[in-house]
Amino acid sequence: MICFDNVNKIYENTDTEALSNVSFHIDEGEFVFIIGQSGAGKSTITKLVLAEEKQTSGDIYVGGVDISQLTDKQIPYYRRSLGVVFQEFRLLSTKNVYNNIAFALRVRGASNEEIKELVPQWLELVRISDKANAMPDELSGGERQRVALARAMVNNPAVLLADEPTGNLDPVMTEEIMQILTQINEMGTTVIVVTHDIHMVNSMKKRVIELDNGQIVRDEHQGGYQYEY
Amino acid sequence: MNTNLKKYISFVNDAIEGLWFNRNVVISTIIIVVSSLCLFGTYIAFSSNVSYISNQFRDQYAVSAYLEKGTPEERVVEIQDEINKLNNIATVKFISETDALTECKKMFGKDYDFLNGLEEDNPLRASFEITLKDISKASVTSDELSKIIDVSWVKNNQDLVTQILEVTNALKRGSMLLMLVFAIISIFIISNTIKISVSSRKDDILTMRYVGATNDYIICPFVIEGIIIGLIGAVIGFICVTLGYAYCSGAVMKYTAGIVDVYKTHEIVIKLFALSIFFGFFIGMTGSVYSVKRYIKA
Numbered sequence A: 001m002i003c004f005d006n007v008n009k010i011y012e013n014t015d016t017e018a019l020s021n022v023s024f025h026i027d028e029g030e031f032v033f034i035i036g037q038s039g040a041g042k043s044t045i046t047k048l049v050l051a052e053e054k055q056t057s058g059d060i061y062v063g064g065v066d067i068s069q070l071t072d073k074q075i076p077y078y079r080r081s082l083g084v085v086f087q088e089f090r091l092l093s094t095k096n097v098y099n100n101i102a103f104a105l106r107v108r109g110a111s112n113e114e115i116k117e118l119v120p121q122w123l124e125l126v127r128i129s130d131k132a133n134a135m136p137d138e139l140s141g142g143e144r145q146r147v148a149l150a151r152a153m154v155n156n157p158a159v160l161l162a163d164e165p166t167g168n169l170d171p172v173m174t175e176e177i178m179q180i181l182t183q184i185n186e187m188g189t190t191v192i193v194v195t196h197d198i199h200m201v202n203s204m205k206k207r208v209i210e211l212d213n214g215q216i217v218r219d220e221h222q223g224g225y226q227y228e229y
Numbered sequence B: 001m002n003t004n005l006k007k008y009i010s011f012v013n014d015a016i017e018g019l020w021f022n023r024n025v026v027i028s029t030i031i032i033v034v035s036s037l038c039l040f041g042t043y044i045a046f047s048s049n050v051s052y053i054s055n056q057f058r059d060q061y062a063v064s065a066y067l068e069k070g071t072p073e074e075r076v077v078e079i080q081d082e083i084n085k086l087n088n089i090a091t092v093k094f095i096s097e098t099d100a101l102t103e104c105k106k107m108f109g110k111d112y113d114f115l116n117g118l119e120e121d122n123p124l125r126a127s128f129e130i131t132l133k134d135i136s137k138a139s140v141t142s143d144e145l146s147k148i149i150d151v152s153w154v155k156n157n158q159d160l161v162t163q164i165l166e167v168t169n170a171l172k173r174g175s176m177l178l179m180l181v182f183a184i185i186s187i188f189i190i191s192n193t194i195k196i197s198v199s200s201r202k203d204d205i206l207t208m209r210y211v212g213a214t215n216d217y218i219i220c221p222f223v224i225e226g227i228i229i230g231l232i233g234a235v236i237g238f239i240c241v242t243l244g245y246a247y248c249s250g251a252v253m254k255y256t257a258g259i260v261d262v263y264k265t266h267e268i269v270i271k272l273f274a275l276s277i278f279f280g281f282f283i284g285m286t287g288s289v290y291s292v293k294r295y296i297k298a
Helices: A042-049 A075-079 A097-107 A112-125 A141-153 A171-186 A198-204 B003-021 B023-060 B073-084 B097-115 B135-146 B158-199 B202-211 B215-255 B265-293
Strands: A002-011 A016-026 A031-036 A057-062 A082-086 A159-163 A190-194 A207-212 A215-220 B063-067 B089-095 B127-132 B151-155
Touching: A002 A042, A016 A042, A016 A057, A016 A215, A031 A042, A031 A171, A031 A198, A042 A057, A042 A159, A042 A190, A075 A082, A075 B202, A082 A141, A082 B202, A097 A112, A097 A141, A097 B202, A112 A141, A141 A159, A141 A171, A159 A171, A171 A190, A171 A198, B003 B023, B003 B215, B023 B158, B023 B215, B023 B265, B063 B073, B063 B135, B073 B089, B073 B127, B089 B097, B127 B135, B135 B151, B135 B158, B158 B202, B158 B265, B202 B215, B215 B265
Parallel strands: A031 A190, A031 A207, A082 A159, A159 A190
Antiparallel strands: A002 A016, A002 A057, A207 A215, B063 B127, B063 B151, B089 B127
Protein backbone atom coordinates (compact mmCIF):
# COMPACT_ATOMS: atom_id res chain seq x y z
CA MET A 1 0.00 0.00 0.00
CA ILE A 2 2.76 2.44 0.99
CA CYS A 3 6.35 1.93 -0.04
CA PHE A 4 9.34 4.10 0.86
CA ASP A 5 12.46 3.00 -1.01
CA ASN A 6 15.78 4.60 -0.01
CA VAL A 7 14.11 7.93 0.56
CA ASN A 8 16.24 10.96 1.38
CA LYS A 9 14.93 14.38 2.14
CA ILE A 10 17.05 17.48 2.53
CA TYR A 11 15.25 20.78 3.16
CA GLU A 12 16.97 23.23 0.83
CA ASN A 13 16.31 26.37 2.87
CA THR A 14 17.92 24.98 6.06
CA ASP A 15 20.13 22.35 4.41
CA THR A 16 18.96 19.83 7.05
CA GLU A 17 18.78 16.18 6.22
CA ALA A 18 15.37 15.20 7.56
CA LEU A 19 15.36 11.61 6.22
CA SER A 20 18.29 9.44 5.32
CA ASN A 21 17.91 6.22 3.29
CA VAL A 22 14.50 5.45 4.73
CA SER A 23 12.89 2.28 3.42
CA PHE A 24 9.76 0.56 4.65
CA HIS A 25 6.70 -1.10 3.26
CA ILE A 26 3.21 -0.96 4.71
CA ASP A 27 0.67 -3.52 3.52
CA GLU A 28 -2.99 -2.95 2.85
CA GLY A 29 -5.03 -3.14 6.05
CA GLU A 30 -2.04 -2.69 8.38
CA PHE A 31 -2.05 -0.51 11.53
CA VAL A 32 1.33 1.18 11.97
CA PHE A 33 2.69 3.63 14.52
CA ILE A 34 5.53 5.92 13.45
CA ILE A 35 7.32 7.15 16.54
CA GLY A 36 10.45 9.10 17.40
CA GLN A 37 11.73 12.20 19.13
CA SER A 38 10.98 15.69 17.83
CA GLY A 39 13.05 16.28 14.72
CA ALA A 40 13.42 12.53 14.07
CA GLY A 41 11.67 12.88 10.69
CA LYS A 42 8.09 11.79 11.51
CA SER A 43 6.46 14.96 10.20
CA THR A 44 8.57 14.77 7.05
CA ILE A 45 7.08 11.32 6.35
CA THR A 46 3.59 12.78 6.77
CA LYS A 47 4.41 15.67 4.41
CA LEU A 48 5.89 13.31 1.82
CA VAL A 49 2.87 10.97 1.90
CA LEU A 50 0.56 14.01 1.56
CA ALA A 51 2.68 15.21 -1.40
CA GLU A 52 3.20 18.48 0.43
CA GLU A 53 6.96 18.03 0.03
CA LYS A 54 8.96 16.10 -2.56
CA GLN A 55 11.74 13.71 -1.63
CA THR A 56 15.30 14.65 -2.58
CA SER A 57 15.98 11.11 -3.79
CA GLY A 58 14.46 7.64 -3.60
CA ASP A 59 10.97 6.46 -4.48
CA ILE A 60 7.62 6.70 -2.70
CA TYR A 61 4.61 4.73 -3.85
CA VAL A 62 1.16 5.09 -2.32
CA GLY A 63 -1.46 2.69 -3.66
CA GLY A 64 0.83 2.06 -6.64
CA VAL A 65 1.16 5.78 -7.43
CA ASP A 66 4.67 7.21 -7.77
CA ILE A 67 4.16 10.43 -5.82
CA SER A 68 7.18 12.20 -7.29
CA GLN A 69 5.56 11.99 -10.73
CA LEU A 70 2.38 13.80 -9.68
CA THR A 71 1.84 17.20 -11.26
CA ASP A 72 0.52 20.11 -9.18
CA LYS A 73 -2.91 19.64 -10.78
CA GLN A 74 -2.98 15.92 -9.94
CA ILE A 75 -2.09 16.38 -6.27
CA PRO A 76 -5.59 17.39 -5.03
CA TYR A 77 -7.10 14.31 -6.74
CA TYR A 78 -4.39 12.10 -5.18
CA ARG A 79 -5.10 13.55 -1.72
CA ARG A 80 -8.74 12.50 -2.02
CA SER A 81 -7.50 8.89 -1.88
CA LEU A 82 -6.09 9.57 1.62
CA GLY A 83 -7.79 10.39 4.88
CA VAL A 84 -5.85 12.69 7.14
CA VAL A 85 -6.27 13.92 10.71
CA PHE A 86 -4.06 16.28 12.67
CA GLN A 87 -3.25 17.07 16.29
CA GLU A 88 -4.89 20.51 15.88
CA PHE A 89 -8.05 18.93 14.31
CA ARG A 90 -8.13 21.37 11.36
CA LEU A 91 -11.90 21.70 11.11
CA LEU A 92 -13.21 24.39 8.78
CA SER A 93 -14.06 27.22 11.15
CA THR A 94 -16.97 28.61 9.10
CA LYS A 95 -18.84 25.29 8.80
CA ASN A 96 -20.82 23.26 11.27
CA VAL A 97 -20.08 19.60 12.01
CA TYR A 98 -22.35 18.26 9.27
CA ASN A 99 -20.89 20.57 6.61
CA ASN A 100 -17.31 19.89 7.68
CA ILE A 101 -17.88 16.23 6.88
CA ALA A 102 -19.94 17.00 3.78
CA PHE A 103 -17.14 19.26 2.50
CA ALA A 104 -14.89 16.26 1.78
CA LEU A 105 -17.72 14.73 -0.26
CA ARG A 106 -18.55 17.96 -2.10
CA VAL A 107 -14.90 18.39 -3.07
CA ARG A 108 -15.04 15.14 -5.03
CA GLY A 109 -18.42 16.07 -6.55
CA ALA A 110 -20.68 13.74 -4.55
CA SER A 111 -24.42 14.09 -5.12
CA ASN A 112 -26.72 15.55 -2.48
CA GLU A 113 -28.30 12.12 -2.02
CA GLU A 114 -24.90 10.58 -1.34
CA ILE A 115 -24.07 13.36 1.12
CA LYS A 116 -27.40 12.90 2.92
CA GLU A 117 -26.74 9.19 3.19
CA LEU A 118 -23.03 9.14 4.14
CA VAL A 119 -22.70 12.09 6.53
CA PRO A 120 -25.26 10.78 9.09
CA GLN A 121 -23.68 7.33 8.85
CA TRP A 122 -20.29 8.71 9.84
CA LEU A 123 -21.75 11.01 12.46
CA GLU A 124 -23.25 7.87 13.97
CA LEU A 125 -20.02 5.89 13.64
CA VAL A 126 -17.96 8.50 15.50
CA ARG A 127 -20.81 8.94 17.98
CA ILE A 128 -21.44 12.65 17.40
CA SER A 129 -24.88 12.69 15.70
CA ASP A 130 -26.28 15.01 18.37
CA LYS A 131 -23.73 17.70 17.47
CA ALA A 132 -24.40 17.79 13.72
CA ASN A 133 -25.36 21.47 13.78
CA ALA A 134 -22.70 22.61 16.25
CA MET A 135 -19.86 24.86 15.12
CA PRO A 136 -16.28 23.64 15.74
CA ASP A 137 -15.68 26.13 18.55
CA GLU A 138 -18.65 24.69 20.45
CA LEU A 139 -17.04 21.22 20.61
CA SER A 140 -14.58 19.64 23.04
CA GLY A 141 -11.18 18.44 21.77
CA GLY A 142 -12.32 14.82 21.60
CA GLU A 143 -15.46 15.78 19.68
CA ARG A 144 -13.47 17.83 17.22
CA GLN A 145 -11.10 14.94 16.58
CA ARG A 146 -14.05 12.61 16.01
CA VAL A 147 -15.45 15.04 13.44
CA ALA A 148 -12.01 15.21 11.81
CA LEU A 149 -11.93 11.40 11.68
CA ALA A 150 -15.39 11.25 10.13
CA ARG A 151 -14.36 13.83 7.52
CA ALA A 152 -11.17 11.89 6.77
CA MET A 153 -13.07 8.61 6.36
CA VAL A 154 -16.27 9.70 4.62
CA ASN A 155 -14.77 9.18 1.16
CA ASN A 156 -13.70 5.67 2.18
CA PRO A 157 -9.96 6.20 1.59
CA ALA A 158 -7.58 3.26 1.46
CA VAL A 159 -5.19 4.95 3.89
CA LEU A 160 -5.83 6.99 7.02
CA LEU A 161 -2.89 9.12 8.09
CA ALA A 162 -3.18 10.46 11.64
CA ASP A 163 -0.55 12.97 12.76
CA GLU A 164 -0.51 13.09 16.59
CA PRO A 165 -4.28 12.48 16.74
CA THR A 166 -4.34 12.40 20.55
CA GLY A 167 -1.74 15.11 21.17
CA ASN A 168 -4.32 17.58 22.50
CA LEU A 169 -6.60 15.11 24.26
CA ASP A 170 -7.02 13.82 27.80
CA PRO A 171 -6.72 10.06 28.54
CA VAL A 172 -10.47 9.43 28.28
CA MET A 173 -10.71 11.12 24.89
CA THR A 174 -7.52 9.35 23.78
CA GLU A 175 -9.13 6.02 24.60
CA GLU A 176 -12.19 6.93 22.51
CA ILE A 177 -10.06 7.94 19.53
CA MET A 178 -8.03 4.73 19.79
CA GLN A 179 -11.24 2.73 19.67
CA ILE A 180 -12.41 4.57 16.58
CA LEU A 181 -9.01 4.11 14.89
CA THR A 182 -9.16 0.36 15.64
CA GLN A 183 -12.69 0.22 14.26
CA ILE A 184 -11.58 2.01 11.08
CA ASN A 185 -8.66 -0.41 10.69
CA GLU A 186 -10.97 -3.39 11.18
CA MET A 187 -13.06 -2.05 8.29
CA GLY A 188 -9.99 -2.69 6.09
CA THR A 189 -8.41 0.77 6.00
CA THR A 190 -4.64 1.05 6.37
CA VAL A 191 -4.01 3.24 9.40
CA ILE A 192 -0.76 5.10 10.00
CA VAL A 193 -0.47 6.97 13.27
CA VAL A 194 2.41 9.37 13.87
CA THR A 195 2.60 9.83 17.63
CA HIS A 196 4.43 10.59 20.84
CA ASP A 197 1.74 8.87 22.92
CA ILE A 198 3.48 6.11 24.90
CA HIS A 199 0.26 4.81 26.40
CA MET A 200 -1.44 4.54 23.03
CA VAL A 201 1.47 2.71 21.38
CA ASN A 202 2.07 0.34 24.29
CA SER A 203 -1.56 -0.56 24.79
CA MET A 204 -2.36 -1.30 21.17
CA LYS A 205 0.59 -3.57 20.40
CA LYS A 206 0.70 -2.80 16.69
CA ARG A 207 3.59 -2.45 14.27
CA VAL A 208 6.00 0.32 15.30
CA ILE A 209 8.45 2.12 13.03
CA GLU A 210 10.85 4.21 15.08
CA LEU A 211 12.87 7.04 13.62
CA ASP A 212 15.94 8.73 15.03
CA ASN A 213 17.82 11.51 13.24
CA GLY A 214 16.04 10.77 10.01
CA GLN A 215 16.82 7.06 9.99
CA ILE A 216 14.74 4.01 10.85
CA VAL A 217 16.19 2.50 14.00
CA ARG A 218 13.43 -0.02 14.66
CA ASP A 219 10.63 -1.65 12.70
CA GLU A 220 8.81 -4.07 14.99
CA HIS A 221 5.52 -5.86 14.60
CA GLN A 222 3.45 -5.74 17.80
CA GLY A 223 6.00 -3.31 19.22
CA GLY A 224 5.80 -0.73 21.94
CA TYR A 225 7.54 2.42 23.06
CA GLN A 226 10.88 1.09 24.30
CA TYR A 227 12.08 4.44 25.53
CA GLU A 228 10.30 7.27 27.18
CA TYR A 229 10.66 10.57 25.31
CA MET B 1 -29.61 19.56 -11.34
CA ASN B 2 -26.63 20.39 -13.56
CA THR B 3 -23.37 19.48 -11.76
CA ASN B 4 -21.67 22.80 -12.50
CA LEU B 5 -24.70 24.79 -11.38
CA LYS B 6 -24.79 22.73 -8.18
CA LYS B 7 -21.11 23.46 -7.65
CA TYR B 8 -21.60 27.21 -8.09
CA ILE B 9 -24.59 27.23 -5.76
CA SER B 10 -22.40 25.49 -3.22
CA PHE B 11 -19.67 28.18 -3.75
CA VAL B 12 -22.25 30.94 -3.16
CA ASN B 13 -23.45 29.15 0.01
CA ASP B 14 -19.84 28.81 1.19
CA ALA B 15 -19.25 32.50 0.46
CA ILE B 16 -22.35 33.56 2.42
CA GLU B 17 -21.31 31.26 5.27
CA GLY B 18 -17.85 32.86 5.25
CA LEU B 19 -19.27 36.38 5.16
CA TRP B 20 -21.55 35.68 8.11
CA PHE B 21 -18.82 33.95 10.10
CA ASN B 22 -16.37 36.83 9.56
CA ARG B 23 -19.01 39.54 9.78
CA ASN B 24 -16.90 41.92 11.89
CA VAL B 25 -14.04 41.96 9.39
CA VAL B 26 -16.59 42.03 6.56
CA ILE B 27 -18.30 45.12 8.00
CA SER B 28 -14.93 46.93 8.34
CA THR B 29 -14.09 46.00 4.75
CA ILE B 30 -17.46 47.25 3.51
CA ILE B 31 -16.97 50.57 5.37
CA ILE B 32 -13.59 51.00 3.66
CA VAL B 33 -15.06 50.12 0.25
CA VAL B 34 -17.90 52.62 0.86
CA SER B 35 -15.42 55.39 1.79
CA SER B 36 -13.35 54.70 -1.31
CA LEU B 37 -16.42 54.61 -3.51
CA CYS B 38 -17.67 57.89 -2.07
CA LEU B 39 -14.37 59.49 -3.09
CA PHE B 40 -14.57 57.80 -6.46
CA GLY B 41 -18.19 58.89 -6.99
CA THR B 42 -17.38 62.44 -5.93
CA TYR B 43 -14.57 62.53 -8.48
CA ILE B 44 -16.85 61.21 -11.22
CA ALA B 45 -19.54 63.77 -10.39
CA PHE B 46 -17.01 66.60 -10.19
CA SER B 47 -15.10 65.76 -13.38
CA SER B 48 -18.34 65.14 -15.31
CA ASN B 49 -19.58 68.58 -14.33
CA VAL B 50 -16.29 70.29 -15.18
CA SER B 51 -16.56 68.75 -18.66
CA TYR B 52 -20.26 69.64 -18.83
CA ILE B 53 -19.66 73.30 -17.92
CA SER B 54 -16.70 73.65 -20.24
CA ASN B 55 -18.70 72.04 -23.09
CA GLN B 56 -21.54 74.48 -22.45
CA PHE B 57 -19.06 77.31 -22.73
CA ARG B 58 -17.63 75.84 -25.95
CA ASP B 59 -21.11 75.47 -27.41
CA GLN B 60 -22.05 79.05 -26.61
CA TYR B 61 -18.75 80.61 -27.62
CA ALA B 62 -18.73 82.46 -30.94
CA VAL B 63 -16.39 84.82 -32.76
CA SER B 64 -18.01 87.90 -34.32
CA ALA B 65 -16.66 89.29 -37.57
CA TYR B 66 -18.07 92.80 -38.18
CA LEU B 67 -18.39 94.07 -41.73
CA GLU B 68 -17.63 97.50 -43.14
CA LYS B 69 -20.69 99.75 -43.29
CA GLY B 70 -22.49 99.50 -46.58
CA THR B 71 -21.03 96.19 -47.70
CA PRO B 72 -23.26 95.10 -50.61
CA GLU B 73 -25.33 91.93 -50.33
CA GLU B 74 -23.39 90.14 -53.11
CA ARG B 75 -20.17 90.79 -51.23
CA VAL B 76 -21.75 89.49 -48.01
CA VAL B 77 -22.42 86.16 -49.77
CA GLU B 78 -18.82 86.05 -51.01
CA ILE B 79 -17.50 86.77 -47.52
CA GLN B 80 -19.63 83.96 -46.11
CA ASP B 81 -18.08 81.58 -48.67
CA GLU B 82 -14.59 82.75 -47.78
CA ILE B 83 -15.31 82.17 -44.06
CA ASN B 84 -16.67 78.71 -44.72
CA LYS B 85 -13.45 77.79 -46.52
CA LEU B 86 -11.37 78.47 -43.40
CA ASN B 87 -10.17 75.44 -41.38
CA ASN B 88 -11.57 75.86 -37.91
CA ILE B 89 -15.14 76.90 -38.75
CA ALA B 90 -18.10 74.99 -37.31
CA THR B 91 -21.10 77.23 -38.16
CA VAL B 92 -21.54 80.68 -39.71
CA LYS B 93 -24.58 82.87 -39.11
CA PHE B 94 -25.17 86.23 -40.76
CA ILE B 95 -26.60 88.98 -38.57
CA SER B 96 -27.78 91.95 -40.59
CA GLU B 97 -27.74 95.52 -39.24
CA THR B 98 -31.52 95.23 -38.64
CA ASP B 99 -31.14 91.90 -36.81
CA ALA B 100 -28.42 93.45 -34.66
CA LEU B 101 -30.72 96.31 -33.69
CA THR B 102 -33.57 93.94 -32.87
CA GLU B 103 -31.24 91.87 -30.67
CA CYS B 104 -30.05 95.04 -29.01
CA LYS B 105 -33.63 96.07 -28.24
CA LYS B 106 -34.32 92.63 -26.79
CA MET B 107 -31.26 92.97 -24.57
CA PHE B 108 -32.49 96.24 -23.08
CA GLY B 109 -36.02 94.92 -22.61
CA LYS B 110 -38.49 97.59 -21.50
CA ASP B 111 -35.81 100.27 -21.53
CA TYR B 112 -35.17 100.19 -25.30
CA ASP B 113 -36.98 103.48 -25.97
CA PHE B 114 -33.73 105.33 -26.55
CA LEU B 115 -33.06 103.01 -29.50
CA ASN B 116 -36.25 104.11 -31.27
CA GLY B 117 -35.67 105.93 -34.51
CA LEU B 118 -32.35 104.30 -35.19
CA GLU B 119 -33.92 102.14 -37.90
CA GLU B 120 -33.43 105.02 -40.38
CA ASP B 121 -29.80 105.55 -39.56
CA ASN B 122 -28.72 102.27 -37.93
CA PRO B 123 -25.28 102.75 -36.33
CA LEU B 124 -24.84 99.00 -35.81
CA ARG B 125 -22.90 96.89 -38.26
CA ALA B 126 -23.78 93.66 -39.95
CA SER B 127 -21.69 90.75 -38.71
CA PHE B 128 -21.07 87.03 -38.96
CA GLU B 129 -21.43 85.01 -35.76
CA ILE B 130 -19.01 82.13 -36.17
CA THR B 131 -18.70 79.05 -33.93
CA LEU B 132 -15.40 77.18 -34.00
CA LYS B 133 -14.42 73.53 -34.05
CA ASP B 134 -11.54 74.18 -31.65
CA ILE B 135 -11.87 77.27 -29.50
CA SER B 136 -8.27 77.08 -28.33
CA LYS B 137 -7.38 78.17 -31.90
CA ALA B 138 -9.74 81.18 -31.76
CA SER B 139 -6.83 83.60 -32.04
CA VAL B 140 -5.47 82.09 -35.29
CA THR B 141 -8.94 81.94 -36.82
CA SER B 142 -9.59 85.55 -35.79
CA ASP B 143 -6.41 86.62 -37.60
CA GLU B 144 -7.54 84.79 -40.73
CA LEU B 145 -11.00 86.39 -40.50
CA SER B 146 -9.60 89.90 -40.07
CA LYS B 147 -7.60 89.46 -43.31
CA ILE B 148 -10.80 89.05 -45.34
CA ILE B 149 -11.57 92.22 -47.30
CA ASP B 150 -14.56 94.14 -45.97
CA VAL B 151 -14.26 92.59 -42.51
CA SER B 152 -13.86 95.62 -40.31
CA TRP B 153 -12.84 93.93 -37.07
CA VAL B 154 -13.13 90.64 -35.24
CA LYS B 155 -14.19 90.17 -31.63
CA ASN B 156 -13.08 86.87 -30.07
CA ASN B 157 -12.76 87.45 -26.29
CA GLN B 158 -9.48 85.53 -26.51
CA ASP B 159 -8.40 86.44 -22.97
CA LEU B 160 -11.61 85.04 -21.51
CA VAL B 161 -11.30 81.90 -23.62
CA THR B 162 -7.74 81.35 -22.51
CA GLN B 163 -8.63 81.84 -18.87
CA ILE B 164 -11.61 79.50 -18.95
CA LEU B 165 -9.68 76.84 -20.83
CA GLU B 166 -6.80 77.12 -18.37
CA VAL B 167 -9.14 76.83 -15.36
CA THR B 168 -11.08 73.83 -16.73
CA ASN B 169 -7.90 72.04 -17.79
CA ALA B 170 -6.31 72.68 -14.39
CA LEU B 171 -9.45 71.39 -12.65
CA LYS B 172 -9.48 68.28 -14.82
CA ARG B 173 -5.78 67.60 -14.30
CA GLY B 174 -6.01 68.29 -10.56
CA SER B 175 -9.05 66.09 -10.04
CA MET B 176 -7.51 63.30 -12.12
CA LEU B 177 -4.33 63.46 -10.06
CA LEU B 178 -6.36 63.45 -6.84
CA MET B 179 -8.38 60.52 -8.11
CA LEU B 180 -5.25 58.61 -9.02
CA VAL B 181 -3.88 59.14 -5.51
CA PHE B 182 -7.23 58.15 -3.97
CA ALA B 183 -7.49 55.10 -6.24
CA ILE B 184 -4.01 53.87 -5.29
CA ILE B 185 -4.70 54.42 -1.57
CA SER B 186 -8.14 52.77 -1.85
CA ILE B 187 -6.84 49.71 -3.72
CA PHE B 188 -4.05 49.36 -1.17
CA ILE B 189 -6.40 49.66 1.84
CA ILE B 190 -9.12 47.44 0.38
CA SER B 191 -6.76 44.68 -0.73
CA ASN B 192 -5.09 44.79 2.70
CA THR B 193 -8.44 44.55 4.47
CA ILE B 194 -9.45 41.60 2.29
CA LYS B 195 -5.99 40.14 2.91
CA ILE B 196 -6.60 40.33 6.69
CA SER B 197 -9.97 38.64 6.20
CA VAL B 198 -8.39 35.88 4.11
CA SER B 199 -5.32 35.41 6.30
CA SER B 200 -7.56 34.86 9.32
CA ARG B 201 -8.74 31.80 7.41
CA LYS B 202 -5.42 30.56 6.07
CA ASP B 203 -5.77 27.46 8.27
CA ASP B 204 -9.08 26.71 6.54
CA ILE B 205 -7.39 27.10 3.16
CA LEU B 206 -4.66 24.66 4.23
CA THR B 207 -7.28 22.21 5.49
CA MET B 208 -9.18 22.42 2.19
CA ARG B 209 -5.95 21.55 0.39
CA TYR B 210 -5.39 18.50 2.63
CA VAL B 211 -8.94 17.32 2.00
CA GLY B 212 -8.17 17.35 -1.73
CA ALA B 213 -9.83 20.58 -2.85
CA THR B 214 -8.46 21.97 -6.11
CA ASN B 215 -7.19 25.56 -6.18
CA ASP B 216 -10.27 26.69 -8.12
CA TYR B 217 -12.53 25.05 -5.56
CA ILE B 218 -10.72 26.92 -2.76
CA ILE B 219 -10.51 30.29 -4.53
CA CYS B 220 -14.09 30.50 -5.85
CA PRO B 221 -15.95 31.08 -2.52
CA PHE B 222 -13.37 33.72 -1.50
CA VAL B 223 -13.74 35.50 -4.83
CA ILE B 224 -17.53 35.44 -4.49
CA GLU B 225 -17.12 36.83 -0.95
CA GLY B 226 -14.89 39.61 -2.31
CA ILE B 227 -17.36 40.42 -5.08
CA ILE B 228 -20.30 40.50 -2.63
CA ILE B 229 -18.33 42.83 -0.32
CA GLY B 230 -17.38 45.04 -3.29
CA LEU B 231 -20.96 45.19 -4.58
CA ILE B 232 -22.50 45.94 -1.17
CA GLY B 233 -19.90 48.69 -0.71
CA ALA B 234 -20.63 49.97 -4.22
CA VAL B 235 -24.38 50.20 -3.66
CA ILE B 236 -24.04 51.96 -0.27
CA GLY B 237 -21.34 54.27 -1.70
CA PHE B 238 -23.55 55.03 -4.71
CA ILE B 239 -26.53 55.91 -2.47
CA CYS B 240 -24.35 58.23 -0.33
CA VAL B 241 -22.86 59.99 -3.38
CA THR B 242 -26.24 60.34 -5.09
CA LEU B 243 -27.86 61.87 -2.00
CA GLY B 244 -24.85 64.17 -1.53
CA TYR B 245 -24.94 65.13 -5.22
CA ALA B 246 -28.66 65.88 -5.16
CA TYR B 247 -28.11 68.23 -2.24
CA CYS B 248 -24.97 69.92 -3.62
CA SER B 249 -26.24 70.35 -7.21
CA GLY B 250 -29.45 71.88 -5.84
CA ALA B 251 -27.39 74.27 -3.73
CA VAL B 252 -25.15 75.25 -6.68
CA MET B 253 -28.17 76.00 -8.89
CA LYS B 254 -29.82 77.96 -6.09
CA TYR B 255 -26.84 80.07 -5.02
CA THR B 256 -25.66 80.87 -8.56
CA ALA B 257 -29.24 81.64 -9.65
CA GLY B 258 -28.90 79.08 -12.45
CA ILE B 259 -25.84 80.79 -14.00
CA VAL B 260 -23.75 77.68 -13.28
CA ASP B 261 -25.66 74.87 -14.89
CA VAL B 262 -24.65 71.41 -13.58
CA TYR B 263 -25.99 67.96 -14.37
CA LYS B 264 -29.34 67.19 -12.73
CA THR B 265 -29.17 64.20 -10.38
CA HIS B 266 -31.21 61.98 -12.72
CA GLU B 267 -28.83 62.82 -15.59
CA ILE B 268 -25.74 61.57 -13.76
CA VAL B 269 -27.22 58.75 -11.67
CA ILE B 270 -26.84 55.95 -14.26
CA LYS B 271 -23.22 56.82 -14.95
CA LEU B 272 -22.49 56.91 -11.19
CA PHE B 273 -24.27 53.61 -10.62
CA ALA B 274 -22.54 51.79 -13.48
CA LEU B 275 -19.08 53.04 -12.51
CA SER B 276 -19.63 52.30 -8.80
CA ILE B 277 -20.77 48.75 -9.55
CA PHE B 278 -17.83 48.20 -11.89
CA PHE B 279 -15.34 49.60 -9.38
CA GLY B 280 -16.83 47.59 -6.47
CA PHE B 281 -16.89 44.37 -8.51
CA PHE B 282 -13.35 44.89 -9.79
CA ILE B 283 -11.83 45.80 -6.42
CA GLY B 284 -13.64 42.96 -4.60
CA MET B 285 -12.62 40.35 -7.13
CA THR B 286 -8.98 41.38 -7.65
CA GLY B 287 -8.46 41.99 -3.92
CA SER B 288 -9.67 38.50 -2.98
CA VAL B 289 -7.91 36.65 -5.82
CA TYR B 290 -4.64 38.40 -4.96
CA SER B 291 -5.04 37.63 -1.24
CA VAL B 292 -6.04 33.96 -1.56
CA LYS B 293 -3.38 33.17 -4.16
CA ARG B 294 -0.73 33.81 -1.52
CA TYR B 295 -1.92 30.76 0.38
CA ILE B 296 -2.49 28.49 -2.57
CA LYS B 297 0.11 26.03 -3.66
CA ALA B 298 0.01 22.35 -4.44
